[in-house]
Amino acid sequence: MAERGVARQFDDSGQKHAAATLGMWIFLAGEILFFGGMFIGYTVYRIRYPNAFHVGSEHLYLWIAVANTAILLTSSLFVALAHHAAGTDDSHKSQRLLSWTIALGLAFLVLKGLEYYLDYQERIVPVLAFDESAIEGAEASNVQLFLIFYFIMTGIHAVHVTVGVAVWTVLVLMIRRARSVVGYRNIVEMAGLYWHFVDVVWLFLLPLLYLLGAS
Amino acid sequence: MTAAAADPMQSFIRSRWGWRDWLLTTDHKRIALLYLLSITGFFFIGGAAASLVRLELLTPKADLLGEEIYNRSFTLHGIIMVWFFLIPSIPAVFGNFLVPLMIGARDLAFPRLNLASWYIFIAGGLIVLSAIIWGGVDTGWTFYTPYSTTYANSAVVLVIAGIVVAGFSSILTGLNFIVTIHTMRAPGMGWMRLPLFVWSTYATSIILVLATPVLAIVTILVAIERIWTVGIFNPDLGGDPLLFQHLFWFYSHPAVYIMVLPSMGVVSEIIPCFARKPIFGYHFIAFSSIAIAVLGFLVWGHHMFVSGQSIYASLIFSILSFLVAIPSAIKVFNWTATLHKGTIHFRTPMLYALGFVGLFVLGGLTGLLLAATAVDIHVHDTYFIVAHFHYIMVGGAVMGYLAAVHFWWPKLSGRRYHEGLGIFSAILLFVGFNLTFFPQFILGYEGMPRRTASYAEEFQLLNVLSTAGASILGVGYVLPLIYLLWTLRKAPDAGPNPWGATGLEWSVSSPPPQENFAETPVITGPPYAYDTMSDPMNQEYVHG
Ligand code: HEM
Ligand SMILES: [Cu+2]
Numbered sequence: 001m002a003e004r005g006v007a008r009q010f011d012d013s014g015q016k017h018a019a020a021t022l023g024m025w026i027f028l029a030g031e032i033l034f035f036g037g038m039f040i041g042y043t044v045y046r047i048r049y050p051n052a053f054h055v056g057s058e059h060l061y062l063w064i065a066v067a068n069t070a071i072l073l074t075s076s077l078f079v080a081l082a083h084h085a086a087g088t089d090d091s092h093k094s095q096r097l098l099s100w101t102i103a104l105g106l107a108f109l110v111l112k113g114l115e116y117y118l119d120y121q122e123r124i125v126p127v128l129a130f131d132e133s134a135i136e137g138a139e140a141s142n143v144q145l146f147l148i149f150y151f152i153m154t155g156i157h158a159v160h161v162t163v164g165v166a167v168w169t170v171l172v173l174m175i176r177r178a179r180s181v182v183g184y185r186n187i188v189e190m191a192g193l194y195w196h197f198v199d200v201v202w203l204f205l206l207p208l209l210y211l212l213g214a215s
Numbered sequence: 216m217t218a219a220a221a222d223p224m225q226s227f228i229r230s231r232w233g234w235r236d237w238l239l240t241t242d243h244k245r246i247a248l249l250y251l252l253s254i255t256g257f258f259f260i261g262g263a264a265a266s267l268v269r270l271e272l273l274t275p276k277a278d279l280l281g282e283e284i285y286n287r288s289f290t291l292h293g294i295i296m297v298w299f300f301l302i303p304s305i306p307a308v309f310g311n312f313l314v315p316l317m318i319g320a321r322d323l324a325f326p327r328l329n330l331a332s333w334y335i336f337i338a339g340g341l342i343v344l345s346a347i348i349w350g351g352v353d354t355g356w357t358f359y360t361p362y363s364t365t366y367a368n369s370a371v372v373l374v375i376a377g378i379v380v381a382g383f384s385s386i387l388t389g390l391n392f393i394v395t396i397h398t399m400r401a402p403g404m405g406w407m408r409l410p411l412f413v414w415s416t417y418a419t420s421i422i423l424v425l426a427t428p429v430l431a432i433v434t435i436l437v438a439i440e441r442i443w444t445v446g447i448f449n450p451d452l453g454g455d456p457l458l459f460q461h462l463f464w465f466y467s468h469p470a471v472y473i474m475v476l477p478s479m480g481v482v483s484e485i486i487p488c489f490a491r492k493p494i495f496g497y498h499f500i501a502f503s504s505i506a507i508a509v510l511g512f513l514v515w516g517h518h519m520f521v522s523g524q525s526i527y528a529s530l531i532f533s534i535l536s537f538l539v540a541i542p543s544a545i546k547v548f549n550w551t552a553t554l555h556k557g558t559i560h561f562r563t564p565m566l567y568a569l570g571f572v573g574l575f576v577l578g579g580l581t582g583l584l585l586a587a588t589a590v591d592i593h594v595h596d597t598y599f600i601v602a603h604f605h606y607i608m609v610g611g612a613v614m615g616y617l618a619a620v621h622f623w624w625p626k627l628s629g630r631r632y633h634e635g636l637g638i639f640s641a642i643l644l645f646v647g648f649n650l651t652f653f654p655q656f657i658l659g660y661e662g663m664p665r666r667t668a669s670y671a672e673e674f675q676l677l678n679v680l681s682t683a684g685a686s687i688l689g690v691g692y693v694l695p696l697i698y699l700l701w702t703l704r705k706a707p708d709a710g711p712n713p714w715g716a717t718g719l720e721w722s723v724s725s726p727p728p729q730e731n732f733a734e735t736p737v738i739t740g741p742p743y744a745y746d747t748m749s750d751p752m753n754q755e756y757v758h759g
Pocket of ligand 2: 467468471514515517518
């Protein structure tokens, strides 16, 4: 018979933890393939139009990307600390640390939004506002291809950040209501894996999109 | 149908029957039935579209539907059959039903996720069906660019949305199986004691999880390009349509193994049971499933021999495609060796299983022909291709699915079906299938192109034969529906193990109890110990 407090299909919490961890890793493996499709597309055109990709990259806001990198990495640190706090049953501390994660996640999204807005003002947003005269030094349609990948990749990444922030928010509310983090250790760990993954994806986007033109 | 108090050992079908007990159930067996019902519906919708296609092809002129509607019919047919029938068929129905029972678990690792997968699947299906109202799609199930992104004048985006949604269901189902097989096995159920059906489900799940996300992203890119007229795949704007083909086939070639691997698992269960012998070469069959799953990811370029890809790429894809045939052949040899000197009972499931082997061999061998670039360039986009993939997908995968339906129906429903009718429809299907699709090999070889409503006069005779075969096939599909449903009204009880089969699922009552096992079973020996079992099929030949 199942251990108390563990869903009926499991024998004990060890089995449950093993299942959740493996499940999360498999999900992330699928995510890698999902982002992989975009990275392949990016790479193909990057090789074909090196100059246009360079020119396109120069139009992006490196300082925002660097700030956002620092923000995401710090948020991941808070997640790791919160996971540790959950392990020692320190509910208050884990709540506090996770609230920082949420705040930093939101800060990332706000900066990202600002960046999109600046792109819009500069008229380098394909479809919405694109001014060929804003582009110099390469075929405008090829630069546009770079910008399309920039918007799709960062856009889908931002969706992932948003999902993460939503998960953390719900989790903090649940911990608060339960007044204990003990029942949520597993979820903190799984959401943490997800959050670190989103972080790592960003670490690939930074050089491919932004550092490319920063010389 | 009484609302009995929750007795965990009561049959899963009989225990509570409110709408919530079905629509919000987290029991893997009930979810399997939800899938069974829904994919049966999709199968007959896809079949209706196929009938239109075949009727149009009765005459050389595009007279019944016209080119436009014809295109939409075969596209609808392909999309429904691939994503809403075949991909979920054995994994979602029998994988769900059997995996926990076969490994001695109470349920899958994530029962609520399992239910969510079903809802996501249904949502995807409804989105695709709703596209019919907007006129359907005419791109073929392959959505080739730049036709799908620029020129097609139909509901491409909506259908893509439905397919992406259904893809999430695939991913979550595959994830659930992998985790379950890793972490939920009963004591003593080591990897080398797993039933081969579980091995093939495991291999299938790997493909589901790793290939489907690529389909999602590439179709999302198509949708983005179509909505905003940007140039991801459009050569006019610097894009490359071949990139689409690469990403699409990176998913869609492995996807054909999603369709056929589960059937191989089913056949590996049925052949030893009806030959009353332990399976020959257990390890080879198990590992060849994994080999197929891995190699299947490396051969997508054989769909692109005429696309203008590098000749060296074609060469390598050609060689790798030949390699995939090896693990498939290993399975066939092992099944044959299992039959050798066996006490063979030609009962309904066995007929379907043997039908699978024969038709799969023909489909596979013609695949080898196509993997040779010289032949493929000659028959590419002709009816030879259509015949080839129908031998695999219908002759192989659907036969395997029906084998599973007939083998486990007594377990699922607790009832026996009419053996004579079962045998009759298995033979009917085999004949109808060959009559439908064999002529298409000849048609293709002689140069009749696929995806066209009109054709040259000299092809008519073979097309008439094919349509005649299709009508027989249609009867063969409707018959089981009728006699199986009939067993629910009136039929003898199956008892826990009507075939005298090994395997944990046969150790519990039929239909299985809600909790699966009164106590977690302990496994002490290898599977398929038919040499030590008595054979109930020797004593009685039951007519339902
Ligand atoms: C039961 C499972 C079946 C599956 C999985 C299946 C799958 C497919 C697929 C993927 C295509 C390609 C569609 C396209 O080119 O866009 C196709 C085409 C076709 N199918 Fe099926 N099919 C099934 C059953 C049938 C049956 C029973 C018939 C005949 C009665 C049939 C007749 C055809 C024909 C004639 C085409 C060619 C359309 C064309 O390219 O002009 N199929 N099928
Ligand atoms: Cu292929």
